[in-house]
Amino acid sequence: MSQSRLASCIPLPIENKLLTNVVEKAKDWALMHGVGMRDKVHFSKDSIQIAPFVLLPSPFPRTEFTKAVDLQPVLNELMHKVAHDDEFLEKTLQNALQVDDFTAKLYDIWVKVREEGITQALSLGLFRSDYLMQQPDSNRIKQVEFNTVAASFGAITSNLPTMYRYVMRQLGHGELIKNMPENKALSGLCSGIIEAYDLFAVPSAVVLFVVEEVSYNICDQRFHEFEISEKRPDIMIYRKTLNEIFEEAELNDKKQLIIEGQPVAVVYYRSGYEPAQYPSQKEWDARLRVERSSAIKCPSIHYQLAGTKKVQQALAAPGALEKFMSESEVSSRVRDIFTGLYSLDFDENGERAVEMAIADAERFVLKPQREGGGNNLYGADVKEALIRMRHSRERAAYILMERILPPLISGYVVRAGGSMPPTLCDLVSELGIFGVIIGTKEKIHSNRQVGHMLRTKLADANEGGVAAGLGALDSPYLL
Ligand code: ADP
Ligand code: MG
Ligand code: MG
Numbered sequence: 001m002s003q004s005r006l007a008s009c010i011p012l013p014i015e016n017k018l019l020t021n022v023v024e025k026a027k028d029w030a031l032m033h034g035v036g037m038r039d040k041v042h043f044s045k046d047s048i049q050i051a052p053f054v055l056l057p058s059p060f061p062r063t064e065f066t067k068a069v070d071l072q073p074v075l076n077e078l079m080h081k082v083a084h085d086d087e088f089l090e091k092t093l094q095n096a097l098q099v100d101d102f103t104a105k106l107y108d109i110w111v112k113v114r115e116e117g118i119t120q121a122l123s124l125g126l127f128r129s130d131y132l133m134q135q136p137d138s139n140r141i142k143q144v145e146f147n148t149v150a151a152s153f154g155a156i157t158s159n160l161p162t163m164y165r166y167v168m169r170q171l172g173h174g175e176l177i178k179n180m181p182e183n184k185a186l187s188g189l190c191s192g193i194i195e196a197y198d199l200f201a202v203p204s205a206v207v208l209f210v211v212e213e214v215s216y217n218i219c220d221q222r223f224h225e226f227e228i229s230e231k232r233p234d235i236m237i238y239r240k241t242l243n244e245i246f247e248e249a250e251l252n253d254k255k256q257l258i259i260e261g262q263p264v265a266v267v268y269y270r271s272g273y274e275p276a277q278y279p280s281q282k283e284w285d286a287r288l289r290v291e292r293s294s295a296i297k298c299p300s301i302h303y304q305l306a307g308t309k310k311v312q313q314a315l316a317a318p319g320a321l322e323k324f325m326s327e328s329e330v331s332s333r334v335r336d337i338f339t340g341l342y343s344l345d346f347d348e349n350g351e352r353a354v355e356m357a358i359a360d361a362e363r364f365v366l367k368p369q370r371e372g373g374g375n376n377l378y379g380a381d382v383k384e385a386l387i388r389m390r391h392s393r394e395r396a397a398y399i400l401m402e403r404i405l406p407p408l409i410s411g412y413v414v415r416a417g418g419s420m421p422p423t424l425c426d427l428v429s430e431l432g433i434f435g436v437i438i439g440t441k442e443k444i445h446s447n448r449q450v451g452h453m454l455r456t457k458l459a460d461a462n463e464g465g466v467a468a469g470l471g472a473l474d475s476p477y478l479l
Contacts, residue, residue, distance in 0.1 A: 057477035072449035083306035095396035124298035148307030154185035155223035157453035188450020192436035200265035242283035257293035340402035373465030
C-alpha cells in the first residue's frame with residue numbers, strides 16, 4: 001500500500017544557502033538552550049552536544065492532537081485503578097512472570113511490600129501516553145504504549161516551540177507560529193513532584209532522583225531540578241544511583257528513607273526500568289528498601305507493573321475496560337485508540353495469535369515486557385521468533401501488536417556531526433502526551449494533562465528513541 005503524506009508547514013525543499021544558514025542558527029539555539037545530550041562516544045561531563053531534532057515542526061492533525069490531550073486524565077485514572085487492582089495485575093501478569101525474570105523481580109517486590117503492609121499509600125505518576133497516526137484509518141491516533149516509569153523529554157520539548165518560532169521567523173514564515181501549541185510539560189511534571197512533596201508534609205525532607213550510572217540525557221533531567229529549585233527554593237534534590245542508594249540510604253524506625261541525614265519525601269525514578277540497570281542483587285535490595293519506605297514513589301512499584309506491555313494487551317481484551325470505567329462512552333473513546341493487541345499465552349488464544357502472525361508477520365510487532373526502546377521485533381524477525389517459540393512457554397513474556405502505519409512527513413533531521421546541509425527525508429512522528437496523577441487506592445488528589453512531546457524518525461526505521469540515537473525531537477504543527 002502506498003503511504004499517504006501530510007502537508008508540511010511550509011513548501012519544501014528549502015534552497016541550500018538559506019537552509020545551511022537556518023540550520024546553523026537552529027543548532028546554536030539548541031545548544032544554548034539545552035536541546036542537548038551527552039556524547040556517548042566521547043563522554044565528558046564538561047560538554048553537551050545537540051540532541052537530534054527536526055528543523056521544522058512536523059504536521060499533526062489538530063483534532064487528533066486535541067483528542068489525545070483530552071483523553072489523558074481518563075487514561076491516568078484508568079492506569080491508577082489498574083495499578084490498585086491486585087487481582088487484575090496478578091491474573092494478567094501470572095504467565096509472563098513464570099518466564100520473565102525481570103518482571104517477576106519487580107512483582108516480588110510488590111508482593112513483599114504488600115505482605116509487610118503499605119507504608120505509603122500515595123503514588124505519584126508522571127505518565128506519558130504515546131501515539132502514532134494510523135493512515136489507512138484517516139490518520140486517527142492509535143496508542144503505541146503507556147509509559148509509567150521514567151517517561152522522558154518533557155523538559156527539553158517544552159523549549160521547542162520557542163525554537164520553532166525562531167526558525168519559522170528566520171524562514172520568513174512568522175505568521176504560521178499560531179499553529180504551534182504551547183508546551184508546559186516541564187512545569188506541569190515538576191508541579192506533580194512539588195505537590196507530592198507537600199503531601200508528604202515533613203519540613204526539611206528532600207527529593208531523590210534515581211539516576212543511571214551515566215546520564216546521557218542529562219539536560220532533560222537537570223531541567224526538572226532547576227525548575228523545582230526555582231519554584232521551591234526550600235526543596236533540596238539529590239541524584240543517586242541504585243548502587244549509591246544501597247550503600248547510603250537507610251530506613252529509620254518510622255520507615256522513613258534517610259539520605260544525607262534527611263528523610264526523603266519523593267523518589268523520582270529516571271532509572272530502574274530495564275534489567276541492565278540492576279547489574280547485581282544490591283540494586284534490587286536498594287529498590288526494595290525504597291519501596292518499603294514512607295517516601296512517595298514516582299512510580300510506585302504497582303504503577304510500574306501497570307505500565308507493562310502485558311497489561312496494555314489485557315486492557316484491549318473484550319470487556320476489560322468496562323471493569324474500570326463505568327460510562328460506556330468513556331470506554332468507547334478509549335477503545336477507539338487501541339489497535340489489535342493479542343496475548344501469546346500458552347493457551348488456545350495464544351496458539352491462534354502465533355499462527356496468525358507467522359502467516360503474515362509484516363502486519364505485526366512482537367513486544368517483550370521491556371522499556372527503553374530497541375526491544376521489539378518486526379517483520380521477518382517476528383516470524384522467526386514465533387516459529388522458535390511455537391511450543392515454548394517463553395512466548396508468554398511477549399505480546400503481539402498490530403503494526404501501525406503512520407503517514408509520511410517530509411523534513412530535515414539535524415544531528416551533531418550530521419551532513420550540512422541536511423537532506424530532505426521521509427519521516428514519521430510519534431506523539432506523547434504527559435499526565436500527572438497523585439492518589440491512593442481510595443482517593444485521587446490530582447489528575448491532569450500537562451503537556452506533550454513529538455518524536456520523529458526516518459520512515460524506514462522501526463523505532464525512534466531519541467536517547468537511543470534513532471529519533472529526533474520535534475513539536476507539532478497543527479493542521
Ligand atoms: P518502549 O517501551 O521500548 O518504548 P514501544 O512500545 O514504545 O516500547 O516501542 C518502541 C517503538 O517501536 C515505538 O516508539 C514505535 O516507534 C515502534 N512501535 C511500537 N509499537 C508499534 C506498532 N504497533 N506499530 C508500529 N510501530 C511500533
Ligand atoms: Mg515505554
Ligand atoms: Mg515507547
